[in-house]
Amino acid sequence: MLVPVKAFSRAKLRLASALPAAEREALVRSMADVVLRAAAPLPTAVVCDDEEVAAWARERGAEVLWTPGLGLNGAVEAGVRELTARGVEHVTVAHADLPLADDLTWVSEFDGITLVPDRRDDGTNVVGVPAGARFPFSYGPGSFARHHAAAEALGLPMQVVRIPQLGWDVDVPDDLPVP
Numbered sequence: 001m002l003v004p005v006k007a008f009s010r011a012k013l014r015l016a017s018a019l020p021a022a023e024r025e026a027l028v029r030s031m032a033d034v035v036l037r038a039a040a041p042l043p044t045a046v047v048c049d050d051e052e053v054a055a056w057a058r059e060r061g062a063e064v065l066w067t068p069g070l071g072l073n074g075a076v077e078a079g080v081r082e083l084t085a086r087g088v089e090h091v092t093v094a095h096a097d098l099p100l101a102d103d104l105t106w107v108s109e110f111d112g113i114t115l116v117p118d119r120r121d122d123g124t125n126v127v128g129v130p131a132g133a134r135f136p137f138s139y140g141p142g143s144f145a146r147h148h149a150a151a152e153a154l155g156l157p158m159q160v161v162r163i164p165q166l167g168w169d170v171d172v173p174d175d176l177p178v179p
Contacts, residue, residue, distance in 0.1 A: 001034070001041040001042045001043065001044040001045070001092050001093075001094065001099070001104060001108075002044075002045050002046075002047060002065075002074055002076065002080065002083065002091055002092065002093045003036065003039065003044060003045070003046050003047070003062070003093075003094055003096050004046075004047045004048070004071075004072055004079070004093070004095065004096065005034055005047070005048050005050075005053045005056075005057065005073055005096045006034055006048070006050070006053075006096075007048075007049075007050035007053060008028050008029075008050075008052060008053060008056075008070065008073060008103060009021070009025055009052075010050075011024075011025075011028040011039065011097075012024050012027070012028055012097070012171070014171060014173075015170070015171075015172070015173060015176070016029075016174050017173055018173035018176055019136050019176070021046055025119060025147075026096070026134060027127060027166060027170070028096070029056070030099070031096060031097050031099045031170060032056075032096035032130045033060070034099055034100075034101050035094055035095070035096050035097075035098050035101050035104075036057075036060050036097065036103055036179065037101055038094070038101035038104045039092075039094065039100070039104050039105070041105070042092075042104070042105055042108070042176045043063070044061075044062045044063070045062060045063040045064070045065050045083065045148070046062045046063070046064055046065070046068075047065045047067045047075040047076060047079040048064065048065075048066070048067065049066065049067055049068040049070070049075070054066070055148045061120075065079045065082055067079065067133055072137075072139050072140075073137045073138060075138055076137045076139070077136075078136070079091075079093075080093070080129070080131065080137075083091060084131040084132055084148060088128055088131050090111075090126070090129070090131060091129055091131050091166045092107040092108050092114075092126065092127070092128045092129060093126065093127045093129075093137070094107075094125070094126045094136075094166075095125050095126070095169060097169045097170050097171065098125055098126075098165075098166055098169055099164060099165075099168065099170065099178045100164070100165040100168050100178065101115065101166055102130065102165050104126065104166075107126060107128035110128060110157070110159055111117060111130065111157060112130070112156045112157030112159065112165055113127070113128065113129050113130070113133070113151040113154070113156050113157070113159075114126070114129075114137065114158075114159050114160075115127055115144065115147055115151065115158065115159070115160050115161070116128065116130035116160075116161050116162070116167070117144040117160065117162065117167065118144070118167050118168075118169050119164070119167035119169075121144055122141060122142060122144055123139070123141070123143050123169065123171075124139065124140065124147045124171050125166055125167065126132075126166055127147060130156065133154055133156060134154075135150060135151070135154065136150050138150065148160070152178050
């Protein structure tokens with residue numbers, strides 16, 4: 001399991017009009033905790049470039065893969081490459097802003113590519129890939145369509161799974177309150 005986590009103090013800035021900085025940071029930490037618990041008992045690595053996030057991840061038993069200056073897509077790709085080099089056969093990438101996540105272990109049971117879009121079918125909250133597939137991660141607005149097209153281009157088996165608990169991410173004030 002690979003979880004990208006942005007510096008708590010710089011995460012979810014689009015929520016600034018709805019939440020003061022301290023509340024926003026507490027929400028980000030809380031959601032990231034939920035995702036790490038949902039990943040258990042799978043071995044989990046956190047890709048980050050922030051010392052505070054790294055300490056947080058280690059305190060929760062996650063490995064830290066240091067990825068400074070790579071941005072989200074670069075950090076995820078570097079993390080997948082690292083896990084692949086270690087012999088991991090399947091990597092599940094789950095974003096740290098899924099406050100309702102309750103189980104992520106099933107994603108690795110599918111041999112092909114698993115895509116879990118957000119509830120708007122715009123973003124991609126969870127991606128499961130065979131480690132050596134060279135899947136091109138392309139997060140940001142419209143990522144679900146790009147990830148779907150990339151999976152098709154690779155010619156590997158693909159499943160799209162829509163699960164309300166994994167489809168609810170928190171990016172903008174309209175995503176609050178969390179159900």
